[in-house]
Amino acid sequence: MHRTEISVWTPATLANINVGFDGLGCALSGPGERLVMRRTDAVGCVNIRLIEGADLPLETSLNVAGVAAQSLLKALGNPCGLELDIFKEIKPGSGIGSSAASAAGAVFALNALLNAGLSPDALLPHALDGEALASGSRHADNVAPALMGGLVLCPPRGLPMSIxxxxxxxxxxxxxxxxxxxxxxxxxxxxxxxxxxxxxxxxxxxxxxxxxxxxxxxxxxxxxxxxxxxxxxxxxxxxxxxxxxxxxxxxxxxxxxxxxxxxxxxxxxxxxxxxxxxxxxxxxxxxxxxxxxxxxxxxxxxxxxxxx
Incomplete structure (x- = not known):
């Protein structure tokens, strides 16, 4: 039986860590961000129902989690619609991966909700679609550790590596x-x-x-x-x-x-x-x-x- 709802928690992250500008990041044990995702019958549509903890747009195309979820949903063939509740414990503009947590949490939740079986490496490009909305670039030094955990090195080309x-x-x-x-x-x-x-x-x-x-x-x-x-x-x-x-x-x-x-x-x-x-x-x-x-x-x- 398919899940109809899932809750996920995604950690805050440190990026750069002084020595690795744009290429090094790590996940923290706290704080973090909670996201609840529900399957709906509105095929291909992502609706953000509420956001608590920050004044952020509910419009899907203007929201990091919405863009990331929409990107992955499309790649999976738009099998359903989605409804999102986002509970921000990481303040936007804080420098500890607020947008990355939203993007990573959205694609992780969708992968689990649909039992798609995609690896973190496969989820990363879709999370970066959301992160790019906030940061203007596709650097993975927050998003990769938010998805993968631990300490992650992000080379200029190729996939992030855990160390x-x-x-x-x-x-x-x-x-x-x-x-x-x-x-x-x-x-x-x-x-x-x-x-x-x-x-x-x-x-x-x-x-x-x-x-x-x-x-x-x-x-x-x-x-x-x-x-x-x-x-x-x-x-x-x-x-x-x-x-x-x-x-x-x-x-x-x-x-x-x-x-x-x-x-x-x-x-x-x-x-x-x-x-x-x-x-x-x-x-x-x-x-x-x-x-x-x-x-x-x-x-x-x-x-x-x-x-x-």
Whole structure:
């Protein structure tokens, strides 16, 4: 008997992770986004019934989840119609994969609802159709880990590749209550970079990858150098330099801008250090009169999943 309804949960993600601009991302254990999808008799039609937690368009062609679901539904031969309820726990413009969670969750849900049996690699192009609506590009560094979980390397050509992630990392994510659109954050980036910076960035990515395969969390953190995007985007992030100073002073061993911002991420090696960093950052933001969300989380091996 065919399912008529399914609920899925898709994690927030970190993209770039300093050392892998446009090519590296990971899934987090939280926060996440819930999507409920129902089969309808309106063949080929995707209807978004409600969205809670964000002011986003219900019109299918203007909604990331709607575009992704429509793309996959068409590829499957439009066997039915769909109705979507979206519960946003990841704020749009946060830099931790809000649009990617919607796109990945939509195609994962449809694949499961119809028992289509497609792999994450096969689902990815349809999720990217939705992600492109929000970001203006088809970079997979948020969408791939949202679907696949874990730490994912996205080459310029070919399919994303899962690589081991540091098991001893704890991550604090600070999201100030401002929004930065990916398209706007890309406008501050230069069209070219110094040759020496490109070479050094490649070296650091090599060190990071080797450290992950050696399960050396401290070395992987040391390799989180951002020579290409971070220096240009730091000015977009409210209080970035004092936030960085506070995090590193109270237990973080590395960190930087998550995706296009405004969220920042801070790596610690223990839960106690993670709690201390979160406490100090929250106190600083309160002192500055700026609302924020702070998440104490970890890299998660699981991406989109069915929930009951």
């Amino acid at each position: 081991p992630f540091p098991r001893d990392w704890h991550v604090v994510v600070l999201h100030p209550d401002v929004a930065i659109r990916t398209e706007d954050a890309r406008k501050v980036l230069p069209e070219s970079v110094a040759f020496v910076d490109a070479v050094d960035q490649a070296r650091w990515l090599g060190v990071f990858t080797a450290a992950c395969y050696q399960d050396d969390g401290a070395l992987a953190a040391l390799a989180l150098q951002d020579l290409l995007a971070g220096p240009h985007r730091a000015g977009l992030i409210p209080h970035f330099e004092p936030i960085r100073t506070i995090a590193l002073r109270h237990g973080a061993i590395a960190g930087g801008i998550s995706g296009s911002g405004p969220s920042t991420f801070w790596v610690t090696m223990t839960a106690d250090d993670s709690a201390q960093v979160a406490h100090e950052l929250k106190a600083f933001m309160r002192h500055e009169g700026m609302a924020c969300d702070i998440h104490q989380t970890r890299i998660s091996a699981r991406g989109s999943r069915i929930i009951e």
